[in-house]
Structures are given as C-alpha cells and as structure tokens.
Amino acid sequence: MNIQPASRTASVQEYYFSRKNREIDALSQERKARGEDPVINLGIGSPDGTPPGAALYKLARQCVKPGMHGYQNYKGLPALREAFAKWYGRYYGVTLDPDKEIQPLTGSKEGILLISMAYVNPGDQVLVPDPGYPTYTSASKMVDAEVVKYDLKAENGWQPDFEALEKMDLSRVKLMWTNYPGMPTGAKATPELYQKLVAFGLKHNILIVNDNPYSFILNDNPLSILAVPGAKDTCLEMNSLSKAHNMAGWRIGMVAGDAQAISQVLKVKSQMDSGMFKPLQLAAIEALGQGPDWFKELNTEYKARRDVVCRIFDALGAKFDRDSAGLFVWGSIADSPVLKSLTVPQGMTPGEAVSEKFLHEAGVFITPGFIFGKNGEQYVRISLCAPVPVLEDAERKIKNVIG
Numbered sequence: 001m002n003i004q005p006a007s008r009t010a011s012v013q014e015y016y017f018s019r020k021n022r023e024i025d026a027l028s029q030e031r032k033a034r035g036e037d038p039v040i041n042l043g044i045g046s047p048d049g050t051p052p053g054a055a056l057y058k059l060a061r062q063c064v065k066p067g068m069h070g071y072q073n074y075k076g077l078p079a080l081r082e083a084f085a086k087w088y089g090r091y092y093g094v095t096l097d098p099d100k101e102i103q104p105l106t107g108s109k110e111g112i113l114l115i116s117m118a119y120v121n122p123g124d125q126v127l128v129p130d131p132g133y134p135t136y137t138s139a140s141k142m143v144d145a146e147v148v149k150y151d152l153k154a155e156n157g158w159q160p161d162f163e164a165l166e167k168m169d170l171s172r173v174k175l176m177w178t179n180y181p182g183m184p185t186g187a188k189a190t191p192e193l194y195q196k197l198v199a200f201g202l203k204h205n206i207l208i209v210n211d212n213p214y215s216f217i218l219n220d221n222p223l224s225i226l227a228v229p230g231a232k233d234t235c236l237e238m239n240s241l242s243k244a245h246n247m248a249g250w251r252i253g254m255v256a257g258d259a260q261a262i263s264q265v266l267k268v269k270s271q272m273d274s275g276m277f278k279p280l281q282l283a284a285i286e287a288l289g290q291g292p293d294w295f296k297e298l299n300t301e302y303k304a305r306r307d308v309v310c311r312i313f314d315a316l317g318a319k320f321d322r323d324s325a326g327l328f329v330w331g332s333i334a335d336s337p338v339l340k341s342l343t344v345p346q347g348m349t350p351g352e353a354v355s356e357k358f359l360h361e362a363g364v365f366i367t368p369g370f371i372f373g374k375n376g377e378q379y380v381r382i383s384l385c386a387p388v389p390v391l392e393d394a395e396r397k398i399k400n401v402i403g
Contacts, residue, residue, distance in 0.1 A: 011141040016371045017044050024365055040394045042383045043367045045327040049246040054286040062279035072275030076104035080281045083288040084254050092224035100259035103266055108238040108253035113139045118264040119207055120145045120174050127176035130373030131184055136177040158187035162196055170204045179211040181219055184372050184381045186324025194225045201234035208235045214326035216244035216295050218302050232258040245287045252284045305384040308391040315399050327384050334378040349377040362397040
C-alpha cells in the first residue's frame with residue numbers, strides 16, 4: 001500500500017513479546033521436527049491457573065440468558081463499581097466513591113493509553129521508570145510526549161532517587177508512571193515510598209499514576225498509594241483482576257482516583273468502546289468477593305514455583321531477591337560465570353546473550369532485561385507462570401547446558 005501511516009507509528013515498534021513469541025513458535029516447530037521438546041517459554045507473565053469457581057459459574061449461568069449481549073454503560077455496572085470499592089476498602093483500607101471515583105477498564109493496559117490521551121499534550125514530558133513496563137514508554141510516544149527516564153537501581157531497593165529527581169528540570173513534566181510491586185524487579189512498595197511519591201506530585205503538580213496489579217502476589221501486605229492522605233489530589237491508581245485472580249484473558253481492570261480525574265478518563269474511554277460484556281462484569285463481582293483463603297492458596301503455589309526459579313538463578317550465578325513479589329524473579333547476570341563464558345555479539349546486551357544461549361541450546365526462553373530499559377541490560381527475568389514440573393524441567397535443561 002502506498003498510503004503512508006501516521007507519523008506516530010514511527011515512534012514505536014511491535015511489542016517485543018509479540019515478535020519474540022512468533023520466533024519461539026517457529027523454533028518449537030523446528031525442534032519438534034527433530035524429535036525434540038518444544039521451547040519452554042518462561043517469558044510473559046500470563047497466569048496459568050483457573051479463576052475463582054464462583055466467577056466461572058456466574059459467567060456460565062449469565063451468558064446464556066436473554067438480554068445479556070447488548071451494549072453496556074460506559075461506566076460499568078453500578079454493582080461492579082461497588083464491588084471494586086468494597087475490595088479497596090477491605091484489602092487496602094481505602095474509601096472510594098463507587099459512583100464517581102472508579103472507572104472499570106478493559107484491562108489496566110487500556111488505562112495506560114486512556115490516561116495518556118486524557119492528560120498529556122504533545123511536547124509534555126512523562127517520567128517513566130527504567131527498568132519498567134515498556135507500554136509506559138510506547139503510550140507516551142503515541143501521544144507525542146517526551147519520555148524522560150528515571151533510574152531504578154538495586155542499591156536503592158528499586159525505588160526512585162528523589163534527590164536526583166529534584167535536581168531535574170521538572171517544569172514540563174505532566175505525568176509520572178510508577179509500578180509496585182514492580183515489574184520486572186519484584187520490589188515491594190512501602191508506606192514511606194508512597195508518601196514520598198504523593199509529596200513529590202503535590203509539590204511539582206505532577207499526575208502520579210501507580211500501576212498496582214501485583215500487590216497480592218507473593219506479598220502479605222498489599223498497599224495502595226491512595227491510602228496516603230492527599231493522594232487523590234495528585235494520584236490515580238490502576239488495578240486489575242488479571243494477576244491475582246487468574247483472569248488475564250478476561251481483560252477486567254479499573255482506575256481509581258479523584259472524581260474529576262476519573263471523568264476525564266471516561267470522556268476518552270467513551271469514544272473508544274461500548275462497555276464491557278455484562279456477564280463478565282457479573283463474574284468479576286464474584287471474583288472481587290474472594291476472601292484471604294483464595295490468596296493464601298494462590299501464593300502457596302507461587303512460593304513453590306519461586307523456589308524452583310531461585311534454583312535456576314543459583315545455577316546461573318545470578319544476584320536476585322529470594323523474597324521478590326509479583327509473577328517474576330529478576331536477576332543480575334553481570335558476574336555470572338555463564339556470561340563470562342560467552343562472547344557477547346556486537347549490538348547485543350549481556351542479558352540478551354544469556355537469554356539467546358538458553359533459548360537455542362536448552363530450549364528454554366527467559367526474558368532479557370534490556371526490553372525494560374537501559375538499567376536492565378545486565379539482567380534476565382523468569383516468569384512464575386508455569387507449573388512446578390515444567391519449571392523443574394527447565395531447571396534440568398539449563399543445568400545440562402551449564403554443565
């Protein structure tokens with residue numbers, strides 16, 4: 001086609017995992033043709049567990065009823081917003097007005113672009129964590145913002161260096177993305193961190209958007225930035241059922257905050273879709289009603305998986321946090337004997353070289369950290385979204401390559 005695409009498309013590339021998964025699929029076919037096992041993909045964090053039974057039962061019962069398949073209210077069912085509000089009150093100690101301070105989303109990933117479109121003008125600056133979720137950068141570029149990376153480093157517990165931030169020219173900064181427990185780092189939030197972020201946002205008139213989908217995974221103390229006094233004057237928080245309820249493919253998320261801010265997000269969202277499928281909303285209400293036993297059982301399984309992944313990192317000679325939260329373990333291979341045995345090709349980062357070695361020699365894919373930013377170039381990430389026997393198989397194959 002000779003018609004030129006919009007210039008904004010030149011600022012972004014196809015999502016890394018979209019491209020890499022095609023490569024892995026092709027490699028798996030080649031391996032099968034040779035009589036070998038397909039690639040074990042420990043890359044993306046897509047939960048493999050089953051959603052709460054009550055949610056499945058509700059969906060099955062409701063989707064066959066008449067009157068369930070039409071357009072829905074852009075704001076979502078009042079009962080769903082009420083369920084989100086009760087969820088926040090029960091687990092985070094945060095009071096939200098379900099009518100004005102909650103907007104359901106088609107997954108929180110949608111919220112990243114909606115919030116960017118609602119608040120960021122061309123030429124505005126956006127603070128993006130390095131390492132951090134790549135979509136924060138791509139969404140900012142799609143709205144013609146200038147991306148300003150801020151460092152997250154192991155020596156600071158993967159928290160922002162506020163002294164360094166204060167030395168920056170912040171006059172054009174409109175929005176700051178934060179994410180705790182962190183992806184890819186697994187770093188947990190603290191009340192003190194959230195207090196500092198709220199104070200920073202208020203001081204510099206910056207919208208702080210906290211992305212909070214991992215707070216129940218391997219974390220006994222889920223926190224919300226909205227629990228900090230004054231947070232609603234400068235913060236929004238996104239959350240979802242994807243990770244903690246095994247419902248990633250259902251695409252059910254939310255954003256919460258000040259009523260005026262939520263109305264701006266709705267203004268954009270109402271141009272983009274026609275509401276969430278009603279049976280999904282009704283099933284989400286059931287999922288949000290799960291008690292502590294649900295999370296206890298979930299985390300018993302993830303702890304067993306993390307133990308195996310920690311053994312893999314031990315075999316690599318990596319440095320990592322054995323108590324990290326979320327669906328991944330993040331490790332530095334800077335001093336790894338595996339890395340030292342390699343000649344890193346020109347244009348390839350250390351983490352990528354290690355990742356490629358095990359992909360092609362062991363048939364196991366682990367994510368290279370460079371995709372999350374410059375500070376991730378000497379790191380790799382391993383997902384916990386595979387059963388223990390699969391992780392043990394990956395461990396065996398990696399150790400066979402290491403020798």
